[in-house]
Amino acid sequence: MGWRKAEEAGLRVLENPDGRYPDPYLELLRLGVQHTGDRLVVTLYLAGGVVTGQIITLDEWEKRILREIKQQSSGVRNSAGGPMGVLDERADEQETDRSDADSPFVHLRDALYRRSGCEPLNVPTWRGPIAAITGWSVGEPPAA
Secondary structure, three states, X not given: OOHHHHHHHHHHHHHOOOOOOOOHHHHXXXXXXHHHOOOOEEEEEXXXXXXXXXXXXXHHHHHHXXXXXXXXXXXXXXXXXXXXXXXXXXXXXXXXXXXXHHOOEEEEEEEEEEOOOOOOEEEEEEEEXXXXXXXXXXXXXXXX
């Protein structure tokens, strides 16, 4: 995505005319990561706990999750990877991108999930619905 398209997408998100984006500012962070490729760590607050990790694009999440699945089962990886590849090919043919701003999910890597009274859980990739996020902050929370 070029700077012009990124700027247009950012303005569309902030204007949010149809209320499509539950949190336009979180959407801007996702678009920024998609456009620049920069590293950005966020902490997301959910009803059931807190997850901290680096925001990644939908494309990077797909690649990572398919690698993780392949480590468990190459058959499942092949059956799941085929349809994902078709979506990528269609986007390439139409010269469009599968913009993260159009995804109802946020994707993280190297995530740490914390719940009260439980040991923290390290997960290599995490995907959660934006609608389930009750708050967020940039960076990691201070150690307790």
